[in-house]
Amino acid sequence: MSDQARKRRLTSVDVAREAGVSRATVSYVLNDTPNQRIPEATRRRVWDAVDRLGYAPSAAARSLRSGRSEVVLALLPDWPFGRMVGAMLEQLAVALADVGLIFVAHPRAGSRRPVAEIWKAISPAAVLTWDPIEPADQAAMRAAGVKVTVGLFQRGDAGGLAVSEQRTGRLQAEHLAARGHRRLGYAFPDDERVLVFAEPRLAGVRSACAELGLDPPDVRTVRIDRPSAVAAVRQWTAGPDPVTAVCAYNDEVAVAVLGGAREVGVSIPTDLAVIGVDDLPLSAIVDPALTTVATDSGGLAAYLAAAVIAGLADEPAPRYPGSDIVELIVRDSA
Structure with missing residues (x-):
């Protein structure tokens, strides 16, 4: 092909010219049109021309056809x-x-x-x-x-992804209850954009607590910074009936809680257990390694x-x- 032809957008006409066939034949081959008896040798010539030219039919053209x-x-x-x-x-x-x-x-x-x-x-x-x-x-x-x-x-309750998000919260609470924890906290995110995830997860924790005969979780908003995490841990662990385990919205919030506990001198998990969500790579390498709930993205x-x-x-x-x-x-x- 000439340099001028290469500068413009390639079309099926160029493929037909390169392969020495009609444009209709190119269309039949590329679209695998049924009831069209195209010899195998002709099909190979068309596809070889497509490869040589680097031709890619537009999505709009394919839609029309x-x-x-x-x-x-x-x-x-x-x-x-x-x-x-x-x-x-x-x-x-x-x-x-x-x-x-x-x-x-x-x-x-x-x-x-x-x-x-x-x-x-x-x-x-x-x-x-x-x-x-x-x-x-x-x-x-x-x-x-x-x-x-x-x-x-x-x-x-119509369904959709909120179902598995509620199950995520339930798994958190059920695991902590099985470990003997009776007073749970919930570390809620401070980003309104993720409420569509956070609210069903919290609903799952609340539902599990009710079914297991536990008090509703002590919900506190935790930003991913030291002062916020420290304040939340102090509030959870104060008083005669302290929270002994925290369900965090996700692993990042959970790691913030771990940092806040270290700052306050609260031992994890002896004094305060923490569980996250997402199984981020950091969850396996923090100290202590973070228990979490993972979603199968595949x-x-x-x-x-x-x-x-x-x-x-x-x-x-x-x-x-x-x-x-x-x-x-x-x-x-x-």
Whole structure:
């Protein structure tokens, strides 16, 4: 090809010219069109031309030909994304790519554009959100050709990711109660952006305490800094009936509690047991090593991919994994 041709965007016409076939033949080969008898030697010539030219058909063109978008759009909320969510997004992208779908994640943090403008501009086949999807928004997406909508968090007890988050809190409280602790504290985060996680986890702790005949947890907000952690530990351990174990929102908050306990002179786990969430790498190397609850990000990614694929194929949605994707990891802190 000429240098001028290489500077412009390659098209199927260029592939056809390079392979010495018609443009229709290129289309049949690239789209694996059924009921078209293309000799194997011709197919090889087309794919060899694609490789030589570095040709990649646009998503828009493929959508027009197939009548369906190949894009799965994830609308990411305004969160500080941790290790688990990052791993889940990577695994989800791989799972969708394996079936020919393109995963696009759009962070909403700092975005001034309405959500509707985002999905309308991309015209995806499916939309994933962490926030509940309003019925009116679902209807608008359906009318625009979005075939699948998945909201990870649903309101109330309707299901979704909140189910496994509640199970996370229950696992924390059940483990501490099994170790003989009767007065539990809860280290709540000070970041409103993560309330969608923190509230169901705390609800799980409260529910477990009620079922086990324990007092409600002593909830205190703990920032990830020394003064806040020190103040919380002092309040938990003061008085004639002190808290003897703390469920922390996540591992980072739990490590702050460990630091506050060290500053106050409270021994972990003898005087105060601590359990976190997320199984961050630091949880295994702090002293004492942190007991925590881990979420199987791969299992969650597999569920989401299966839900999208089933929806696009008009098949029943898979069963949500629920408590199957959370696991207690026992170390030295509790």
